[in-house]
Amino acid sequence: MAIREVAAKKEQLNLESVTWNDLTWINIERPTERETEYLAQHFPFHPLDLDDCLSRVQRPKIDEYKDYLFLVLHFPVFNKETRATTPSQVSVFIGDDYLITLHKGELKPLVKLFKECQLEEDAREEYFSQGSGYLLYRIIDRLVDYCLPMLNRISDNIEQTEDNVFASKGIPRTIEDISILRRDVISFRRIIWPMRAVIASLEPKIRRFTKMDLSVYFGDTVDHVDKIWDALDEYKEIIEGLNDTHDSLATNRTNEVMRMLTIIATILLPLTVVASIYGMNIPLPFQESHYSFVVVFFTWVIVAGGMLYFFRRHRWI
Numbered sequence: 001m002a003i004r005e006v007a008a009k010k011e012q013l014n015l016e017s018v019t020w021n022d023l024t025w026i027n028i029e030r031p032t033e034r035e036t037e038y039l040a041q042h043f044p045f046h047p048l049d050l051d052d053c054l055s056r057v058q059r060p061k062i063d064e065y066k067d068y069l070f071l072v073l074h075f076p077v078f079n080k081e082t083r084a085t086t087p088s089q090v091s092v093f094i095g096d097d098y099l100i101t102l103h104k105g106e107l108k109p110l111v112k113l114f115k116e117c118q119l120e121e122d123a124r125e126e127y128f129s130q131g132s133g134y135l136l137y138r139i140i141d142r143l144v145d146y147c148l149p150m151l152n153r154i155s156d157n158i159e160q161t162e163d164n165v166f167a168s169k170g171i172p173r174t175i176e177d178i179s180i181l182r183r184d185v186i187s188f189r190r191i192i193w194p195m196r197a198v199i200a201s202l203e204p205k206i207r208r209f210t211k212m213d214l215s216v217y218f219g220d221t222v223d224h225v226d227k228i229w230d231a232l233d234e235y236k237e238i239i240e241g242l243n244d245t246h247d248s249l250a251t252n253r254t255n256e257v258m259r260m261l262t263i264i265a266t267i268l269l270p271l272t273v274v275a276s277i278y279g280m281n282i283p284l285p286f287q288e289s290h291y292s293f294v295v296v297f298f299t300w301v302i303v304a305g306g307m308l309y310f311f312r313r314h315r316w317i
Helices: 002-012 033-042 047-054 108-119 121-128 132-145 147-165 171-200 215-278 292-313
Strands: 016-020 023-029 061-064 069-079 084-094 098-103
Touching (some): 016 108, 016 121, 023 108, 023 132, 033 047, 047 084, 069 147, 069 171, 084 132, 084 171, 098 132, 108 121, 108 132, 121 132, 132 147, 147 171, 147 215, 171 215, 215 292
Parallel strands (some): 023 098
Antiparallel strands (some): 016 023, 069 084
């Protein structure tokens, strides 16, 4: 069959394969037209499916055919440089005696699992013994579990941002952190939402490719996806609350500053009037006396004290 031809020419193409008994897993990282053309020559794949493997914009889906299934799955990948979560696509062809995965090599659990199957006989026996359907389940299960540490990272960032919100410093930095968190959660939700329906409907379609009942296993995976979605929904509400709280605190700080400046300006206004009057070139009481400054000073004290008493009595300060 085509499996033997793939093994003979894999060194010329950007693909690797692992075989155990009658099942072969072909892994293609960073696929190009050369790899898709080779698959078209040796497998009964629809041309549109092969085009979708190279497409950068493709929604998660399942296409069912007589001899195989074609899946497009998206999983989140966090970019440390841009501090953003982006989707990484995995295209899967599954048949009776083969499983083909095409991806960019960004998903570490998938890369690690394939390396395990290459190097360890026990891993090949564990993952390959129940058919291609069970192998696909193990791949999806690992990729879904890979999302949980990313949720923990978001949770830690939310806690740190919450502490910064109630701190007295770093307001511009806090605004930036809230914006980055909101973008991160929105991107994560955009990736997980279409995946829920695909994974939930996958088990009945791959029953013909496995020797065991996977309903319980996929039920557990669906629970994990729902848990991820619920956590993201909760984080979305928390971030919105943090944003509202930050706006309220910032407004309150601004009001406090304006209140103090208003009080100072109000107190200085009559003092300025008194000083201006005694600076006029007209005869005024005590103006020629050596005690004129003392008179003006005590007038300032009386006016300022009276105004402070008035403000305090009305609880303005």
